[in-house]
Amino acid sequence: MLKRQGKRLGFCLSDKKRKKLNFLVFAELFRKRGIEVIQIDLTKSLEDQGPFDVIIHKLSDLIVEADQSDSQSQQLLQKFQDYIDSHPRTILLDPLPAMRRLADRFQSYKLIQELQSLDQDNHFCNPPYLELATGNQNEILRQIKEQKLSFPFICKTRVAQGSSSHDMALIFSEDGLRDISLPCVLQSFINHNAVLYKVFVVGQSHFVVKRPSLKNFAIDRKTIFFNSHEVSKPESRSHLTEDMKVSLNSSVPCWTMLRCCYVNRKGVLMELTLVPINQSLHTGAKVPSRMNQPPATS
Numbered sequence: 001m002l003k004r005q006g007k008r009l010g011f012c013l014s015d016k017k018r019k020k021l022n023f024l025v026f027a028e029l030f031r032k033r034g035i036e037v038i039q040i041d042l043t044k045s046l047e048d049q050g051p052f053d054v055i056i057h058k059l060s061d062l063i064v065e066a067d068q069s070d071s072q073s074q075q076l077l078q079k080f081q082d083y084i085d086s087h088p089r090t091i092l093l094d095p096l097p098a099m100r101r102l103a104d105r106f107q108s109y110k111l112i113q114e115l116q117s118l119d120q121d122n123h124f125c126n127p128p129y130l131e132l133a134t135g136n137q138n139e140i141l142r143q144i145k146e147q148k149l150s151f152p153f154i155c156k157t158r159v160a161q162g163s164s165s166h167d168m169a170l171i172f173s174e175d176g177l178r179d180i181s182l183p184c185v186l187q188s189f190i191n192h193n194a195v196l197y198k199v200f201v202v203g204q205s206h207f208v209v210k211r212p213s214l215k216n217f218a219i220d221r222k223t224i225f226f227n228s229h230e231v232s233k234p235e236s237r238s239h240l241t242e243d244m245k246v247s248l249n250s251s252v253p254c255w256t257m258l259r260c261c262y263v264n265r266k267g268v269l270m271e272l273t274l275v276p277i278n279q280s281l282h283t284g285a286k287v288p289s290r291m292n293q294p295p296a297t298s
Helices: 015-021 023-032 060-067 071-086 096-102 105-117 137-146 174-179 254-268
Strands: 008-012 036-039 054-057 091-093 129-132 153-156 167-171 184-188 195-202 205-212 224-227 272-279 286-288
Touching (some): 008 023, 023 036, 060 071, 096 105, 105 184, 129 137, 137 174, 167 174
């Protein structure tokens, strides 16, 4: 084990994410302040690479692979978790169990219900949602009516990580139910003037950026298939967001941030969280679409 000389920060990020974060610049800033920065190799002994005061990681893809019964990914994650368990003073950003919960859209929607339960003034709106694993069109329609979903609604994969998780569909009618790919989660779509607020929660602090989003739709049209990365990135130029005259002067009120911070720390047990929020065109209510770990960039 290396002899400790000052604080040591370990990071476990893919080459792609390191480049997006421009992580070498951050590493140099840490080093100038006397903090040693170590790139962690999960295939080698963490004891030999440590000790670490803080570990920053983005193991979401590895978590998805492990949950899909990939034995190598399972072994790497277990070795990582064993090290964390045996070094309770090491600060981990963020815990693997919390990341697993946010990687599941259905579980994420449940967390939004907790968020709504704190809102005594009804400023939040949590649209009805439904998990679908199997079923024919009649069974799917029965469940939709039972859970009080209304057309149109968004169809997403349950897993919120990986390239395919960004492929979605906007279903407008019963005829569009044949376009659903199971398993998936459904959630009623709320018109929101093509604006998405991304609330980045860091501990008890928060930061807000605005992004383009889906424009308002009437319900009488065919299913729309889209990739969320092509719609909600800063540089996005999509026909699904154009022709919208949107005021970008509005902001998410402070009470929204406070509730996001509360659920983040008490419910999710994570220090770094991203909460995408829309504002309903008709009621003005804030509609958190889910909670997840911040991506490398936004």
